[in-house]
Amino acid sequence: MIVTLRDCPENTKCELIDSDIPDALKSRLMGLGWLPGKTIQVVRRAPMGDPTIFLVDSTKIFLREEESRMIKVKPLYPAPLAVAEKGVYKITGFSAGGHRFVERARNSGLFVGGIIEVISNPLKGKIIIATKNGEISIGRGFSEKVFVEPVRR
Amino acid sequence: MKRIKVALVGNPNVGKTALFNALTGAHQYVANWPGVTVEKKTGKFTWKDYEIDVIDLPGIYTLRARSIDERVSRDYLIKERPDVVFNVVDATNLNRNLYLTIQLSEMGLKTVLILNQMDQVKNMNIKINTSELEKRLGIRVIETVATKGVDVDEIMKAAFDASPSVKYEIYPTQFEELIKKIENLSKGVLKDKGIPMRWLAVSFSEGDELAKKILEDNNLLEEAEKILSEKGYQNASLVIARSRYNFISSTLKQVEVRPKESWTISDALDHVFTHKILGIPIFVSILWMMFQFAFSASTPLSDLIDLGFQTLANYAHAIHGWVGSLIGDGIISGVGSVLVFVPLIFFMFFAMGVLEDTGYMSRAAFLIDRLMHKFKLSGKAFIPMILGFGCNASAIMTTRTIESEKERIISILINPFISCSARLVVYAVIAGAFFGRFAGLAIFSIYMVSIAFALTMAVVFSFLLKSKESSPLTMELPRYQLPTGRGLWIYMWSRGKHFLKKAGGIILGATVTVWFLSNMPWGTNIQNSWAADIGKALAPIFAPLHFDWHITLALLFGGIAKEVTVTTLGTFAGGNFSMFLKTVLDPINAYALMLFVLIYIPCVATQAVMRMETGSYKWPILSVLWSLSSAYVIALLFETIGHLVVMI
Numbered sequence: 063m064i065v066t067l068r069d070c071p072e073n074t075k076c077e078l079i080d081s082d083i084p085d086a087l088k089s090r091l092m093g094l095g096w097l098p099g100k101t102i103q104v105v106r107r108a109p110m111g112d113p114t115i116f117l118v119d120s121t122k123i124f125l126r127e128e129e130s131r132m133i134k135v136k137p138l139y140p141a142p143l144a145v146a147e148k149g150v151y152k153i154t155g156f157s158a159g160g161h162r163f164v165e166r167a168r169n170s171g172l173f174v175g176g177i178i179e180v181i182s183n184p185l186k187g188k189i190i191i192a193t194k195n196g197e198i199s200i201g202r203g204f205s206e207k208v209f210v211e212p213v214r215r
Numbered sequence: 216m217k218r219i220k221v222a223l224v225g226n227p228n229v230g231k232t233a234l235f236n237a238l239t240g241a242h243q244y245v246a247n248w249p250g251v252t253v254e255k256k257t258g259k260f261t262w263k264d265y266e267i268d269v270i271d272l273p274g275i276y277t278l279r280a281r282s283i284d285e286r287v288s289r290d291y292l293i294k295e296r297p298d299v300v301f302n303v304v305d306a307t308n309l310n311r312n313l314y315l316t317i318q319l320s321e322m323g324l325k326t327v328l329i330l331n332q333m334d335q336v337k338n339m340n341i342k343i344n345t346s347e348l349e350k351r352l353g354i355r356v357i358e359t360v361a362t363k364g365v366d367v368d369e370i371m372k373a374a375f376d377a378s379p380s381v382k383y384e385i386y387p388t389q390f391e392e393l394i395k396k397i398e399n400l401s402k403g404v405l406k407d408k409g410i411p412m413r414w415l416a417v418s419f420s421e422g423d424e425l426a427k428k429i430l431e432d433n434n435l436l437e438e439a440e441k442i443l444s445e446k447g448y449q450n451a452s453l454v455i456a457r458s459r460y461n462f463i464s465s466t467l468k469q470v471e472v473r474p475k476e477s478w479t480i481s482d483a484l485d486h487v488f489t490h491k492i493l494g495i496p497i498f499v500s501i502l503w504m505m506f507q508f509a510f511s512a513s514t515p516l517s518d519l520i521d522l523g524f525q526t527l528a529n530y531a532h533a534i535h536g537w538v539g540s541l542i543g544d545g546i547i548s549g550v551g552s553v554l555v556f557v558p559l560i561f562f563m564f565f566a567m568g569v570l571e572d573t574g575y576m577s578r579a580a581f582l583i584d585r586l587m588h589k590f591k592l593s594g595k596a597f598i599p600m601i602l603g604f605g606c607n608a609s610a611i612m613t614t615r616t617i618e619s620e621k622e623r624i625i626s627i628l629i630n631p632f633i634s635c636s637a638r639l640v641v642y643a644v645i646a647g648a649f650f651g652r653f654a655g656l657a658i659f660s661i662y663m664v665s666i667a668f669a670l671t672m673a674v675v676f677s678f679l680l681k682s683k684e685s686s687p688l689t690m691e692l693p694r695y696q697l698p699t700g701r702g703l704w705i706y707m708w709s710r711g712k713h714f715l716k717k718a719g720g721i722i723l724g725a726t727v728t729v730w731f732l733s734n735m736p737w738g739t740n741i742q743n744s745w746a747a748d749i750g751k752a753l754a755p756i757f758a759p760l761h762f763d764w765h766i767t768l769a770l771l772f773g774g775i776a777k778e779v780t781v782t783t784l785g786t787f788a789g790g791n792f793s794m795f796l797k798t799v800l801d802p803i804n805a806y807a808l809m810l811f812v813l814i815y816i817p818c819v820a821t822q823a824v825m826r827m828e829t830g831s832y833k834w835p836i837l838s839v840l841w842s843l844s845s846a847y848v849i850a851l852l853f854e855t856i857g858h859l860v861v862m863i
Contacts, residue, residue, distance in 0.1 A: 080453065085422060090689050093276030094458040095311045106489045110585035115489065115692060119310055120476060122485075124581050126588065131686065159560040 063137065063147035067116070067130040068100065069185050071142045071206035073157050074104045076135035082134050091133075095119045104134060139211040143180070143189060144202060149177045151210035158207045170206060171195040218266045221374065224288065225303035226312055227274030228693050230331040233361035234255075234303055236272040236705070238370070262371045273615075276311075278318040278414075279423050283615040286551070290424070292322055296409060299325050299374045306330040306358070307694075309471060313463045316352070321418075323380045323411040327373045328356045334791040335364075335593045335694070338481075342472040351466045353381040362699055382413065385462040389446055390454060394420070396442050404433045419443075420451040475547065478521065481694045488578045498582050501575070503659070505566040510655050520558070523810065524551030537734070544786060545730030547724065549587075552785035552792070553718050560782055561711045564605065564638060568706035572698035576601065577690060584688070590670040591677040593617065594689050596626045600669065603633030604662075605710050611828055619836035625676045627825055628838055631817035632669040634662055637717075637777035641812045644781050648793040650806040661809050668814065668849075717776055725772055725779040729786050730840045760811070760850050761804045770811070776818050803857035807850040814846035 070076055076149055080098035083091070096102070105115040113126045125133075138144040140154040153176045156164060167173065171193030174198060179192040188199040224230040239258030243408075256271040273284035273292060302319055305313035309330075319326050329335075336343060347355040355373040359365045384391055396798055397416035405412070410429060418426035430436045443449055488497060526548055531543035570576055580597045587597055595619060602610035607630050614630075617623040634642075642661055646654035732746035740814070741747060749771070750764030757767050765787050773780030788795035800808065815823065816839050825835040 085452075087276060087689070089279045089452065092452070093279075093311075093314060094689065094691075095314070095460065097457055097460055098453070106485070107491070108489070108581055108585055109491050109494050112585045112588070113581060113688070115581065119308075120846075121308060121311055123689050124584070124692065126584065126688055158735075 063183075064134055065137065065145050065185060066152050067104075067125070067133040068114075068127055069145055070104045070137060071144050071177050071211075072104050074141055074145060075138045076104070076141070076145075077138055078102055079136055081132075081134035087129055087132065093162065094121060094123060101138065118122055125134050129134040141210040142206045143191070143200075143208040143209075143210050144183075144205040145185075146149065146183060146210055146212075148180050150177060150213050151207060152177055152213050154211050155209045156207055157209060163207065167204075168207065170198055170200065177213060178210070199211065216261070216264055219299065219374075220268050220270065220655065221299050221301060222270045222272055222297035222313070223292065223303055224272050224292070225274060226276055226305065226315060227691065229274065229303050229304045229305040229312065231271055231362045234301065234329065234331065234359065234365065235269055235359050237359075237365040238267075238367060239269050245803070260367075263368060264350070265371075267371075275315065277315065278322070279418070279421065283303075287615075292319075292324065293414075293425070297324070299327060301329050301374070302326050303329045303331050303361075306332050306336045307341060308525065309343070309467055309720060310460075310463055313352075314459055314467070317383060317385070317459050317462065318414075320354075320381050320383055321411065322360050322414045323747045325352050325377045326378055326381075327370070327377050328352065328354055329361075329424060329858055330356060330358045331361050331748060332551060333358045333361045340474045348466070351469065353378060383462060384489065385473045386417075386455065386458045390420075390448060390451065390458075392574075393442055393446060393448060397439050400438055400442070401433070401435055404435060405429070417455065419747050420448060421455050422450065422452055445665055457715045463665045473704070484695050485578070485692070488575065489581060494578075494582050498579055500796065501862075505563075505570070506659055506662075508566055508653065509559055509562040513562045514740070515555075516558035517555050518814065521551075521555045524548070524555070527551070537737075540645050541730055542728070544789060545727055548785045548789065549726035549730065549782035550718055552644070552781050553640055553722055556643060557711070557715065557718075559562060559639065559643065560636050561707050562717040563639070564707045564710045565703060567601075567605065568703045569698055572696065572702050572706070574695045577692050580690060581692065582787070583667065584863045585842050587670075589623075590673045592626065592673050593672075594621065596673075599626055599630055600633055600666075603635060605636055606713060607631050607633065607817060608824045609710075609713075611821065611824045614828065621677070621680050624829060624834065625673055625680065626678050627828060628834065628841075629669040629672045631821055632672055633812060633841060634665040634813055635777070638776050638812055641773070641780045642809050644784070644792050645800075645805050645809050645812075646794065648796040649800070649802045657806065661813055664810065672845075717778065722778050722782055724774050726782045726786065729768075733786055734776075741760060760807060760813075760847070760854060761800070762808065763799050765799055766808065769800065770815065773812070774816050774818065776820070777812070777835075780812060803854055805856070807854045810853055811846045811850040813843055814849060816842050816846075 064079060067076070073128065078096060078098050078100045085177050102116055103117040107114045108124075108198075111127075113124045113129060115122055117132075142157070143151075153174055155174055156167060170211075172178065174201045176193070181190040181192055185190045185208055186202075188201060190197060190199045190203050192198075223235055225231050231431050235256065235258060239260050258269045258271070259269055260269070264316060270291065272288040275285045275288045278289050278292070279285075291297075294712045300319055301492075302316050304316070316326065316328060330343065330345065345356050345358060355377050357370055359372050386394065394413065394416040398412040401415055402412055403411075405415070415426050416427060419430060419439055427436065430439050442450075443451070448454070451602045487493060490497075528547040528551070531547055533538055534542065570579075576598075579601075583597065584593075587593065596614070599610045599613045602613055610633070611630050614623050614626045617626060624649065638660070641656070648658040650657040682722070716749075729746065732749065733741050733744045735745045746768055750768035753771065754762070754764040754767045757770075761771070765784065769780045769787075770784040772783045784792065796805065816822075817835070822835040822839065825838060826832055829835075
């Protein structure tokens with residue numbers, strides 16, 4: 063699925079896609095080594111939710127929401143559920159390791175190694191998935207912490 | 216003796232200024248964050264029979280110029296054609312840095328590659344085969360650690376060995392042919408103008424404005440466009456960038472061995488300093504610690520200097536007549552009252568130097584960018600704001616990194632509201648007299664007001680100027696570094712010395728003038744002096760603020776340089792500020808005076824820089840009127856409310 067860089071939560075790795083970025087930003091990014099095909103790692107979002115630090119080729123830079131919305135990327139799996147398109151996935155891990163988080167996840171039928179199906183992911187608001195326990199909808203914050211990779215049936 | 220022009224070119228924050236210092240023996244300040252050099256600096260040194268002019272250009276990632284500082288670099292390289300370019304690169308990040316090297320070769324410039332920060336390369340276990348790199352790039356390559364000094368002989372020899380120009384044919388064959396066509400097309404017309412043809416052709420295909428303009432001015436634009444569109448290369452910027460990076464990575468494969476990326480100390484520090492919950496509290500406590508450190512570390516020294524001046528003044532009073540009075544009351548108490556704060560100012564700069572050199576400052580920019588954004592500013596505007604705590608005049612010059620002209624004007628206009636170090640002297644005297652144990656807190660609160668007021672004004676000005684745009688922000692987070700003693704010393708000295716110079720020049724002059732005015736007509740009591748006449752004439756204006764004629768006069772002279780407020784009061788106080796100030800002010804008036812000093816008019820030097828940077832008298836005049844009236848209103852409001860509260 064093609065998403066914008068802004069859609070990618072912390073710890074996502076994604077591939078930069080060639081797209082229509084305004085020239086001023088594009089030439090600057092190119093000078094920093096941001097070329098289509100490069101892997102971008104989302105490192106940190108600022109306390110107030112913006113800007114975000116990204117890592118490309120061992121150089122860290124930060125960009126604001128406005129700019130990162132202009133940049134199109136393809137998430138590399140394992141990726142957070144938040145950027146997963148329709149399809150069947152295996153859960154590979156959680157980025158928030160707390161006991162309560164894992165327990166909450168387990169109660170919703172989400173555990174490491176478990177198989178789920180993404181039914182709809184509008185990139186804003188809730189994601190609807192199917193687990194063994196049936197269909198559930200999960201919030202964005204939660205979905206950013208669940209890492210998945212696609213399974214072929 | 217022959218003269219040679221050498222230009223230092225490279226990405227931001229790679230050590231150009233450090234190399235500049237090492238070559239010329241100058242003491243330009245170097246920080247571990249991007250955007251410190253915004254205009255070219257020149258220096259000189261001699262080597263053998265040569266006189267060498269060194270030009271330190273602002274850091275750039277590419278030669279496609281967007282902001283003023285980038286334009287400064289590009290225009291210099293195109294128009295001035297230096298004899299040699301020292302392309303300074305961060306050796307730990309060759310992949311990105313060599314991009315500019317390729318562009319330099321396209322400009323046909325004689326280039327020496329300076330691999331700087333080789334100590335970091337060792338620390339990070341990176342292996343670089345320099346002679347192989349030299350062979351592959353066809354240019355001389357020198358390894359340095361510029362912060363620790365350089366081998367001038369080695370570098371200069373390389374400069375003379377450097378091959379005149381190298382050409383990397385790195386683009387797809389079809390595209391190379393197009394470039395050649397455009398080159399041939401323009402060669403006929405532009406032959407003698409010294410414009411590098413390959414740069415012109417490639418940059419034009421990239422969509423560069425300057426290249427386009429040059430072609431247009433020579434009636435070549437249409438034809439050049441036709442050549443590109445024949446093979447569908449109208450928008451070749453991606454092809455070009457990709458070819459450059461491909462060339463770089465294939466070169467580096469043969470030259471460089473990097474260990475697998477691992478979790479470094481820098482990453483660990485970033486984890487804490489940019490933390491969602493801890494980040495901002497840490498930032499605030501660091502600022503607080505900076506103040507506490509500067510105040511407590513400087514107190515004993517300041518006391519010592521104060522004692523010294525008092526003793527000197529006593530000796531001076533022993534001299535009979537007006538000479539004794541001029542030296543004792545005028546010069547020594549006046550200038551002395553400012554010099555007492557030299558330790559405070561230096562320690563303040565020391566603390567700021569630590570923050571900048573370690574690389575923390577760009578993390579701070581990251582943490583509060585959102586806040587700045589709410590106030591219609593970009594994180595880039597944050598840099599001049601922070602530098603404004605040192606000196607507004609020099610801080611305003613760093614607004615050149617801001618691309619949007621309106622945002623730049625706004626940054627310039629709000630900068631004087633950031634409390635500079637000169638004003639710290641005034642607060643220290645007033646707070647010391649009235650707030651005792653809480654003096655530090657009172658001053659800290661003024662700084663907070665300063666930030667809040669500057670940001671509020673940013674919103675007001677952006678509304679008035681109808682500024683909506685804010686420039687795209689791509690700020691780099693450099694690796695953390697241990698500051699060096701030498702670096703900190705240069706930082707502290709290069710800024711603190713202005714303060715000393717001012718004390719010996721403009722402040723001394725103003726002090727003598729004040730002494731003169733307050734002793735004329737000769738032999739009179741100060742109450743009947745000319746100074747009193749001027750002060751009393753203006754005092755009615757400030758009567759609502761309860762500032763008497765002494766304060767009025769001090770504020771008037773303070774417009775020259777903020778410290779003069781203190782020296783003027785010093786002339787009246789005759790050595791005992793605390794006693795004197797308590798006779799003319801109460802604590803609420805005193806705090807109002809601090810607020811007034813914070814906001815009212817930028818000093819003469821700042822006004823001059825505003826004029827220079829905006830190219831118009833309009834903005835400094837607006838700034839003076841605006842700040843005077845807001846200072847008046849705010850001080851008045853504070854006093855009225857303050858006195859009401861006290862009455863209750």
